[in-house]
Each structure stands twice: as structure tokens, then as C-alpha cells.
Amino acid sequence: MGHWLVTGGAGFIGHHLVQALLGRGDGVVVLDDLSAGRAERLPAEARLVTGDVQDAALVAGCLRGARGVFHLAAIVSVERCAQDLLGAHRVNLAGTLTVLDAARRAGNLPVVFPSSAAVYGDAGERTCAEDMAPAPISPYGADKLGCEHHARILHGLHGLPTAALRLFNVYGPGQDPHSPYAGVIARFLDNRRAGRPHVLHGDGLQTRDFVEVGDVVRALLAAQDRLAEKPRALLCNVCTGRSISLLDLAATLDRLGGGAPTPIRHGPARPGDIRHSRGSAARMEASLGLRAATTVETGLARLL
Structure with a gap:
């Protein structure tokens, strides 16, 4: 059985996910540029590759022998994305496209990645459900919505299994x-x-x-399980409701x-x-x- 590639695995959510994967005996390769993540967070059993998710050759190398991808590498500061439009766009959208394309070329490896509640924009007092029309009001939200569209399209064109999880406000240790x-x-x-x-x-x-990071990790793992059962383009919130x-x-x-x-x-x-x-949280449960x-x-x- 191959390893899992976790991009952004030295970050807040990523290192919790890496620990969960290692804890069940899985092999893990982490690709992280360490701009926000910290190498000391990672257990010795995880192999760290320091680099950029926009580097197609590097991503392809990390995927040799892999069984799937958790793509968490991103610039998640809404303010920074608004200030550095092109830089953030390259990481958040072009970086995701690089990972999706590499997974396709590697034999349609399943890709699970966090999207964001930011795709909904300002919904007023309505509860945000996946069948609502997205209306992001930030460059970060717009890029995350673009990632969702590309994942859905690549599944339709090439059969690439993908899961986009719209995370709400994540917190935890x-x-x-x-x-x-x-x-x-x-x-x-x-x-x-x-x-x-x-x-x-x-x-x-x-x-x-507010959704606790342990619940987010459970959702990421469950999404890979669902893609293994039935390849598809899955989309759902991760929230408490x-x-x-x-x-x-x-x-x-x-x-x-x-x-x-x-x-x-x-x-x-x-x-x-x-x-x-x-x-x-209805679709998350279903x-x-x-x-x-x-x-x-x-x-x-x-x-x-």
C-alpha cells in the first residue's frame, strides 16, 4: 500500500492530519514550503519534502507510489490574499491545479482538499447549505470557489476523484x-x-x-474513504450547524x-x-x- 501525500502538512490542520494517518499505520510524505508550517511539528516517521506546490515536477515526484493526496497547502489569510492578489492566486488556485493535474497524470489518484465557507460570501442570517448559489466577497473565497470548479470539471473530463470540503471556522490545539x-x-x-x-x-x-480541528481531520479521512468506495466529485460543508x-x-x-x-x-x-x-451539516452527515x-x-x- 502506498503513502499519502499531504501538502501543507506542517501547518495547523496538516500536522493533526499527519499524526492521525501515522497513528493508523499509514505512510506519509509531507510537501510544505514552511512559510507558515513548522518542521518541528512533524513526527520523525513523516518524510518532509520542502518545496512549492506550484512546482509540477516536485509534486509529481512526491506522488510516485502514492495512494492519494490531501491538499492543504494554501494562503488562508483573507487580508493577505486581498493585498497580494497574484501571489495568493498562484498558490491557492494555480497550486491546486498543479496538484490536481499531477494526481490525474499519476493515474487519477484521489484528491481531498479544504475549500472554505468564504465561497458563500455574506449570506445574511441564512444557514449556508451547499445548494445555495456561492457569492464570495473576497479574493480568497473566489480562488477557493475556482478550485471547486476545477475539481468538478476534472472529474467530469478525466474521472479524477475529488472532494472539496467547505471548512467553517477551525480551531484547536x-x-x-x-x-x-x-x-x-x-x-x-x-x-x-x-x-x-x-x-x-x-x-x-x-x-x-466554530469546528474543532479533530472533527476536521475526521472529515478529511472520511472523504478519502468515500472516494475509495465510489469515485466522484464530492462537495460538502464541514461545520457544526x-x-x-x-x-x-x-x-x-x-x-x-x-x-x-x-x-x-x-x-x-x-x-x-x-x-x-x-x-x-446535513450533507456532511449524509x-x-x-x-x-x-x-x-x-x-x-x-x-x-
Whole structure:
């Protein structure tokens, strides 16, 4: 049985996935440029290849003898994608095309990759379901939607098995609060430990659907299982189906952590910020056979 290629495997989600694959006895090759990932996160059993997913020859070499791909390499900072349009586009869309094409040339190896809730844009207070018309409002969301289209088209043209998983707000152990990619939970936890106030952009009533990284890893693995059962172009959310406001998130951390509440400061709302975000988990349960097992309260308690 061949190895799995995990691009971006030294990153936050990637290193959790690598540990899960190794834990069940699978071989793993990680391709990462280490621009955001850290080599020290990886167990010695994983073979690290340092390089760029846009390098077609390098990707092809990593796929020799492989059984499939988890393509996690990406620039996930919405702000950076807006500031560096071409650079981010090359990594996020052209890099994904490089991986998809290499997997096709290697014999239609199955490719599972994270898309994003950003493809929905600002859906108001509606629950985001996969049959909604996508309407991204950021270059990052537009590139992720382009990745989905190319994956679907390559399955139709060449039979390449693909799964695009629209991740909502991922959090969990190992998320660097000082990284430009850090989520709000990692920053809130760091603020509590350092005695700093939380800074909220706007009134703090914006809501998010937070999904724990362990549930994301389970979804990635389940997607590969579904592609092995039946090659297809699979698309589904990875979410809890529940949302919480940032003010309530901060209050929950205070309650679970004890001690004095962390002060909150309010800054100006950021242009283009989505007000509410909540996913439908119905297709995730139907297509992947699982639901997010970790509530926000349970996930936060594990991090304190």
C-alpha cells in the first residue's frame, strides 16, 4: 500500500492530519514550503519534502507510489490574499491545479482538499447549505470557489476523484495565536494568558460556526474513504450547524477559565467582514457519515 501525500502538512490542520494517518499505520510524505508550517511539528516517521506546490515536477515526484493526496497547502489569510492578489492566486488556485493535474497524470489518484465557507460570501442570517448559489466577497473565497470548479470539471473530463470540503471556522490545539492566519479563539486564549484585553471589530455580535480541528481531520479521512468506495466529485460543508457570537465566545471562555473577566475593547468594524456565518451539516452527515462531535464549550475547555 502506498503513502499519502499531504501538502501543507506542517501547518495547523496538516500536522493533526499527519499524526492521525501515522497513528493508523499509514505512510506519509509531507510537501510544505514552511512559510507558515513548522518542521518541528512533524513526527520523525513523516518524510518532509520542502518545496512549492506550484512546482509540477516536485509534486509529481512526491506522488510516485502514492495512494492519494490531501491538499492543504494554501494562503488562508483573507487580508493577505486581498493585498497580494497574484501571489495568493498562484498558490491557492494555480497550486491546486498543479496538484490536481499531477494526481490525474499519476493515474487519477484521489484528491481531498479544504475549500472554505468564504465561497458563500455574506449570506445574511441564512444557514449556508451547499445548494445555495456561492457569492464570495473576497479574493480568497473566489480562488477557493475556482478550485471547486476545477475539481468538478476534472472529474467530469478525466474521472479524477475529488472532494472539496467547505471548512467553517477551525480551531484547536496547536494554532499559533501570533500567526497572521490565527483564528479568533487562539487570539482570545492568548489574550487571557497574557492579561490583555480582547479587541473586537464592531459590536461583537457577529457570529461564527466554530469546528474543532479533530472533527476536521475526521472529515478529511472520511472523504478519502468515500472516494475509495465510489469515485466522484464530492462537495460538502464541514461545520457544526451552530453559531456563537464573539461576545458570547469571550464570556464562555471567562466562565470556563474562571478568574476576572477579560476586558473587551471595541474597534471599528472591518470593511467586508461577514456578519453571520453558520453552515448546514446535513450533507456532511449524509455524504461523510459523520457529524461534528465537539461542541464549542467542550473544545474550549480542552484548550484552557
